[in-house]
Amino acid sequence: MTHPIQAPAATVETYHAPRTLTEALELLAANPSARPIAGGTDLMVELDRGVGAANPVTLIDLTRIPGLDEIEISEDLVRIGPLVTHNDIVSHPALPAIALPLVQACLEVGSPALRNRATVVGNVVTASPANDSLSALNALDAVVHITGPSTSRDVPIGEFTVGVRKTVLGEDELVTGISIPRDPQRRSIYAKLGLRQAQAISVVHLGVSVWLGATGEVTDARIAIGSVAPTIFRSIAAEATLVGQPLAPPAIGAAASAAAAEIAPIDDLRAPADYRRDTTEVLIRRCLTALQTRTEAQLWPDRTPTLRITDRQPTQPTKVTLSNSDAITVTVNGTKITASNAASLNLLDWLRGPAHHSDPSISLQGAQEGCAEGECGACTVIMDGQAVLSCLVPAARANSDNVITIEGIANGGRLSKLQAAFVDYTAVQCGFCIPGFLVSGSALAEEMSDPSDAQIDLALSGNLCRCTGYYKIRDAVREATRSELG
């Protein structure tokens, strides 16, 4: 008996890190209630809130399996591996030209540190109607590849999701990829409306594709709308309105109204149904207008900060199965630290607890917990050369890897340029958010020099501060990332 928000977290009793897909499928077959985990950005929140069926939980972490994070582009297909992250998509040089809505959608998910862990396949499997990539993939006719213990099957994306957070995926199956057909005739765009510039759950999101004939008339169209129904809603009426018409205002307006008339959204805390209906019409009209004027890619940024310092290089841990009380060894700020409670803790709690207390000469409590759900960024650390939200990383995932925390940002006791700038600009008030900003900012400084204000804002979009109003933080980052000559 507790208040609903006080439900105890699920305990992770066993953590497996299989080395091959076959091993993973075998583990899954042997532990039907086990939860496969990749980026973990949804699952870790679920576990923390104690929702979901099994407790204690067994995790099967797929992220040590080599080769699953590839984006393969062939003549007629793009195939996205199950460990491809949102930032992999966002930073891929060829994808904007091939699958624009997907890259646009991926940039709308969370913040850079979240996108370094969250996978596209995970977004699809979670199957919330608000998940941004779903409408984009739907508009792109994507196919979901599923592998089970003995068989494999392919399911069109529109049939993969069958309800709110419900899919056709069997307990013993894994999604092993998503394919998008390449089609030079297809012209597509994605649009999302949220209640905040970044880290916003979609109020409406949609993907639109059109195919134009020789004389400019629409020969085919796909309009897929999210957050207006339990699954992604394809507006057949809007598509039919367009086909055979020139892509121009009369047909555009008619298609937008047809879609608005066809959907039956609901009220929720973010917006009433009316609002969803009204803005669905507006977004479809604006998207089709962008396609008409061939401006759909115009706002895609040249270079998007991803807060990656190096390529992901996960090492193979020596031990692949860890239980609750097992110790892990992580190189934190250059020092190897061995401490227990590997399976049951997230990386943040492991750093602040067992790791911090493992040796009186080290201090690891600079990373802070502000939300435990990936919203505030106070827990940001660098893992495997990439900024991540340590509240959403199983500690066991860091086993034998490299982690850098705020305590590792100073160079041998001297403040880094960025730290010094935060002091100089009085970008610090209560300071609780500051370690997170400095880790994100340091990753940005390594990734690019002379970032624009838009790039700085994007890099820091996952870090909340309640005291400063951000202006002095932005000034400090701008100053510290200025190249010597620039």
Next chain:
Amino acid sequence: MTSVVGEMHDSGVGAALKRFDATDKVTGAAEYPADRIPADALWAKVVFTGQPHARLIALDTSDAEASPGVVAVLTAADVPVNEYGLTKNDQPVFIGTTQNDRTEVPSNISRWEADHLALVVAETAEQAEAGAALVKADWEQLEVLGDIDAALSSDTLIHPEDGLDSNRYHSFKIRKGDLAKGQAATTWVVEGTYELPYQEHAYLQPEAGLAYYDSDRRLTVEVAGQWTHEDRVQLAHALDLPEDRLRVIYPSIGGAFGGREDISLQIVLALAAMRLAEKGDTRAVGSIWSREESIVGHHKRHRGRIEATLGADADGKITFVEADVVLDAGAYNYTSNKVLGNAHIGVAGCYEVPNARIDSSVVYTNATPGGAFRGFGGPQAAFVAETQMNKLAELSGLDPIELRRINTLKNGSEFITQTEMPEGVSLPQVIDRCAIEARMGEPMRLASQFSPVASLAPAADALKRGRGFACAFKNVGFSFGFPERCEAEIHLLGGEEDEYPTSAILFHAGAEVGQGAHQAFIQMAAEATGVGSENIEGVFSDTASSGDSGSASASRLTWMAGNSIQGAASEAEKQWREGARPAIGQFRFVPPPTEYLDPETGAGWPNFTYGYVAQAIEMTVDTETGHIVVDRVVSTHDVGKAINPVLVEGQIEGAVIQAHGYALSENLQSKDGFLLNPRFSGYLIPGIGDIPRKVESVIMEEADPLGPFGARGMAEMPMMTYAPALVAALHDATGVWFDTFPLTPSRVLAGLKRVTG
């Protein structure tokens, strides 16, 4: 009264020095309460009742006690005096089935979803959490009064022990001049009913703390709070201990904004340490709240409803104001009676009002308690007063700035409480300066267009721009006769032969909640003693080493602390001249006494000084999606004297963004006594991408005659005027008035559709 004992230096008042605490905060070395919990500490979990209104029939903690690792489960039966409160002891420490004769507050009724039922103490945090889930309770449901309307229309009383016949439990009146005469002289009348929303503090550091016995056997609590000595008073009351057996220390505090003015973990942690020590277990007891526990478990800016009427004559001179103010106190008073007082004297605006009738009250409900939050009732009142004024400008066709010029309070004006304003009313200058800086007389300059959709270009046809203005006062310091005071102690150090002290130590309890108070204290001490800032050591926020400072609230801390530091410095200077080494100066500063308002007329002298603010906002709205981008904010403040101009700017920028969230996106929702979105994923505070494109902080220095070095309080002021200025700007853009906020896209679009059909 600057008493320069020492040599000249430039590290005192007015210097834009870096914060001395910044280095620790950029290296991760600063310790917040959670970081202070030692490795061998026990962990405590507060069990919330989860019952907005219910009677506890039976409580069974046996399963929890038997749970692995659990060392104690504390309940109402363990509390010596089972009640507490900042202004009124109306809240049980724990809801329980036992009631001793030390309190009249029935302990067996849960009135709020986050009332505390038990504290489970265990070897680890996980074990405490597991044990907490095993605490069992039987409840008899009572009628849940989820909001003001429910509470006023029901016979069910939330605090029957008060002996009142309604849930409306505290009220104020103003009867000024002759309303009928005012109405007779009136040409223009503006009426409105305004719904004011909650606001959550959302300080980044959730509640956390630890309790233990110090080396002097004092029961010690380390926690993030706003007033060490008041925490100690409440601890002493509930634990029935003398104050000198208790100690309260604040380590680094991760933001407060009024949200830490009331007790969170202080009493329950100290109780646990006390009861366990009685059993021979002297380990420290620590606890950390999750974000959800923080949002559900502490008070909010009050929601409420204000009906108001404003009359003016043909020239725009105000003839009368009528208003009915009702605030939702939630389940317990916290500081609601005082917040109400502020709203009450603010609802007529910062103007000369010859005739007025104002009735204000607070109502108990089973919703989350209302309490202190930057502005303390002022923002709600100023939203109404300024929106009324802006509507008057539209109705009468008078220029909004001119309208304010002819009505503004000035030196010698009679305030709404029928007494003269304290000296130094700089509002006329602040209004003029803001109008000039904002170029109110000229057309707005172009702003780059925005799109609410990142992948789509701005829809130029749908964008409309507008500009709005608002101004206000906010009291500085405790009001309504509260015995205001602040203590400081300074030690001047040096050799017998030294003409001037070489270093100094400042002892002060004032809370550093992030605003830079301690840096300001040091600079004021440097100015007052002549010792350079770098040679002054501060010993802060510990009841064991400092006298009572009062709270970090009401924009009072720099003002009060500065006066106390000046006093202590001059005492120490005397000692120094007499040859004492160290030369010790102690001082208790007491400002001019204020008065409670007359119950029938509201006459009285409620405050000893005020701060003044005016803001102009330029914005753009996408009229097809309802999204708003603020292009420019001119925030104009008379700060009297900027002790550290960069810190002042930081306070302005930070408060502007909090106000921006309050006005636009922070939409805390409540139903039947439960908060519906107690998370950062559902309660949206602004991120770096959401902030106004430009904030221009205009800092004026018209000395406050009573302020230390002329300083005025300022940290709350930007919060006062933002929402009404933005609503005026939205009206300027679209022709539509909004009598409630936040201006979420769906609310804006619905409003625009209502008018355009």
